[in-house]
Amino acid sequence: MKRKKLGEVLRERGKISLDDLQNVVSDQQGKTLYLGEILLERGLVSKLDIAAALEEVSHFTYLDCSTVIADGNALGLVTRAVAERCLALPIRLEGKSLVVAMAEPQNLAIVAELRFTAGVDIAPRLAFRSELKGAIHRHYALKERPEDKGPRSSATKEVITMGMPDIKFEEIEFFSTSSRQSNQEAIKEMQADLRQRKTPAVQLVSEMIQMALAKHASDIHIEPRAHQVSVRIRVDGVLRDLQSIPRGLQNSLVSRVKILSDMDIAERRSPQDGRFMVQLGVKQVDLRVSTLPTQYGEKVVMRLLESTAQVTSLRELGMSPDVEELLSDLLVIPQGMILVTGPTGSGKSTTLYSALNMLRKTAVNIVTVEDPVEYVLPGINQSHVNTKAGLTFASCIRSILRQDPNIIMVGEIRDSETAEIAMKAAQTGHMVLSSLHTNDSVSAIVRLLDLGVPGYLIGSSLTGILAQRLVRKLCSCHSVEPADAEFRQRLARIGVEAPKTMAVPLGCPKCDSTGYAGRIGIFELLNFDDSVRSAVRVTARSDEIRAAARSRGMRTMQEDALTKLYAGLTTLDELARVVSFEAILRTDCVSCGQHVLTAYRFCPHCGVARDPETAMSGPVSDRRILAESLP
Numbered sequence: 001m002k003r004k005k006l007g008e009v010l011r012e013r014g015k016i017s018l019d020d021l022q023n024v025v026s027d028q029q030g031k032t033l034y035l036g037e038i039l040l041e042r043g044l045v046s047k048l049d050i051a052a053a054l055e056e057v058s059h060f061t062y063l064d065c066s067t068v069i070a071d072g073n074a075l076g077l078v079t080r081a082v083a084e085r086c087l088a089l090p091i092r093l094e095g096k097s098l099v100v101a102m103a104e105p106q107n108l109a110i111v112a113e114l115r116f117t118a119g120v121d122i123a124p125r126l127a128f129r130s131e132l133k134g135a136i137h138r139h140y141a142l143k144e145r146p147e148d149k150g151p152r153s154s155a156t157k158e159v160i161t162m163g164m165p166d167i168k169f170e171e172i173e174f175f176s177t178s179s180r181q182s183n184q185e186a187i188k189e190m191q192a193d194l195r196q197r198k199t200p201a202v203q204l205v206s207e208m209i210q211m212a213l214a215k216h217a218s219d220i221h222i223e224p225r226a227h228q229v230s231v232r233i234r235v236d237g238v239l240r241d242l243q244s245i246p247r248g249l250q251n252s253l254v255s256r257v258k259i260l261s262d263m264d265i266a267e268r269r270s271p272q273d274g275r276f277m278v279q280l281g282v283k284q285v286d287l288r289v290s291t292l293p294t295q296y297g298e299k300v301v302m303r304l305l306e307s308t309a310q311v312t313s314l315r316e317l318g319m320s321p322d323v324e325e326l327l328s329d330l331l332v333i334p335q336g337m338i339l340v341t342g343p344t345g346s347g348k349s350t351t352l353y354s355a356l357n358m359l360r361k362t363a364v365n366i367v368t369v370e371d372p373v374e375y376v377l378p379g380i381n382q383s384h385v386n387t388k389a390g391l392t393f394a395s396c397i398r399s400i401l402r403q404d405p406n407i408i409m410v411g412e413i414r415d416s417e418t419a420e421i422a423m424k425a426a427q428t429g430h431m432v433l434s435s436l437h438t439n440d441s442v443s444a445i446v447r448l449l450d451l452g453v454p455g456y457l458i459g460s461s462l463t464g465i466l467a468q469r470l471v472r473k474l475c476s477c478h479s480v481e482p483a484d485a486e487f488r489q490r491l492a493r494i495g496v497e498a499p500k501t502m503a504v505p506l507g508c509p510k511c512d513s514t515g516y517a518g519r520i521g522i523f524e525l526l527n528f529d530d531s532v533r534s535a536v537r538v539t540a541r542s543d544e545i546r547a548a549a550r551s552r553g554m555r556t557m558q559e560d561a562l563t564k565l566y567a568g569l570t571t572l573d574e575l576a577r578v579v580s581f582e583a584i585l586r587t588d589c590v591s592c593g594q595h596v597l598t599a600y601r602f603c604p605h606c607g608v609a610r611d612p613e614t615a616m617s618g619p620v621s622d623r624r625i626l627a628e629s630l631p
Helices: 006-014 018-028 035-042 049-059 080-086 109-116 127-143 154-160 185-194 198-213 246-258 321-332 348-359 394-402 416-427 441-450 455-461 485-493 532-539 541-549 557-566 573-578 612-617 619-631
Strands: 087-096 097-102 121-126 173-176 219-224 228-235 240-248 272-281 285-296 298-308 337-343 366-370 381-384 409-410 431-436 462-474 479-482 501-504 517-525 585-588 596-597
Touching: 006 049, 006 585, 049 121, 049 441, 080 087, 080 121, 080 127, 087 109, 087 127, 097 109, 097 127, 097 416, 097 532, 109 121, 109 246, 198 228, 198 240, 198 246, 198 272, 198 285, 198 298, 219 501, 240 501, 246 272, 246 285, 246 298, 246 409, 321 337, 321 348, 321 517, 337 348, 337 416, 337 441, 348 381, 348 409, 348 431, 348 462, 394 409, 409 479, 416 431, 416 455, 431 441, 441 455, 441 462, 441 517, 441 541, 455 462, 455 532, 462 557, 462 573, 485 573, 517 557, 517 573, 557 573, 573 619
Parallel strands: 097 121, 337 431, 337 462, 366 381, 366 409, 409 431
Antiparallel strands: 087 097, 173 272, 219 228, 219 298, 228 240, 272 285, 285 298, 462 517, 479 501, 585 596
């Protein structure tokens, strides 16, 4: 059926004569004015009559913008620049749709742009052009305050600065580090356009990163919920809330991050990985990005890596003098492998870089292979793996061996091929440093055996294994109080005598009312002396290897943690959050000498009955070793 025109509808309704209509149409030729605007200007038809006729022609509901009052949350979804360019005024949110008054509601391109900018579906309404211009100016002028001038909308600023009134946001520059190119030209153009536009999502991502850096966060989590988007940051190993974002900004926020990371913004059903870099003043930060489809949308996690950060010394990491001295002695050995073990986020990379910082000299050729390069060290040749190009840890080590290296640092041992090549390099006159994901030092040997590395190769290649964790340090606002009954009882359960005082975290603005500021390491260093090497070569049990190391004076991670507690650096709750004190709950069997849990009535190794008083009272031998190590 042929679509009716505005003039035909007005004539059928008897609102205008044929002569008047023909005169107006004739005057309209060659001009950019709309027919309805000319009719209103000349007073030939009332506004309500034209609005009713336009509703019949366009099938869109008319909205009088001369009297309408737009909702502040709706205005926050579309910037003033976009509203003026599209001649569209956001009015209110209705369910999952944004009601927008538009001069051209039938223009699909404008509707699509508004949908992408606001991140929600658009419900167009018809409005007169002249009234729209006045309404846009009126509403956004009221919304803007003098300090809000700029591309960021005030609604977005209200979301961004929640709980961060003291941060002055700066201009931030983004750099793409991925070589992935989209095959769709339309997506390329959209990406290029969005890199320049100052939409709410652009401002949110920029200032979210600045807020995270100001709080010294290591990760940013963007998590979609049923009614909002939760943004959390990981500070000192613990997640905390940063801000909440309206669900309406979810899609555009995730799209912005994916565009920066050179991900496919059209793919929302599969996980993706990417990365980008930001420049904030003199600070350069590398961000590793991962997306994961969830029930309410895509969850995004960004890992912040400040490559220009200053590398700390071993003593500043929290190493005790005896562990630092032994590790320094192992680093002086010209060949062999030193492993640093622990779970993700335990500070392994920081320790490796601290060791490299000690070893770098003009006369030494140091080459690293990492995924990615987390810190930039002058005078060191650093490379990163590229699995798509066939550059894996194993293949890169082979190439490095042809580069006449003295010291090789392998970011992580993930497979048997990498482990075997690295260990063979350690046997041919090279110092090799690497990391492994295990719970303690002895477990690293079991892990290598599981990867298929022979015991003799492990025993002849390794010189030391350093296991570590990171615990939060008390803020200066903490108080020192007499030890209460619960504190003494908890320490008594693990056979340790409680100190007379205990530290209690309080909270202040400096530590965001958490009571903790910064972290310190707790360590366990397994030195591969003759007894340990012999046990490893014959693939002895892990408890036998641990017993051999303990007989040579090795302190466990739990014992090192308790020294930090006695020194007043942290709390028992924080230690219990990070490490298990099961290793402290052991004593030696009087028959076979093996470590046995204090709760056991019989030795599981030799079957000999144990003294009930010794079994239940606490670890006698371990208490002696611990007492000697504690201040």
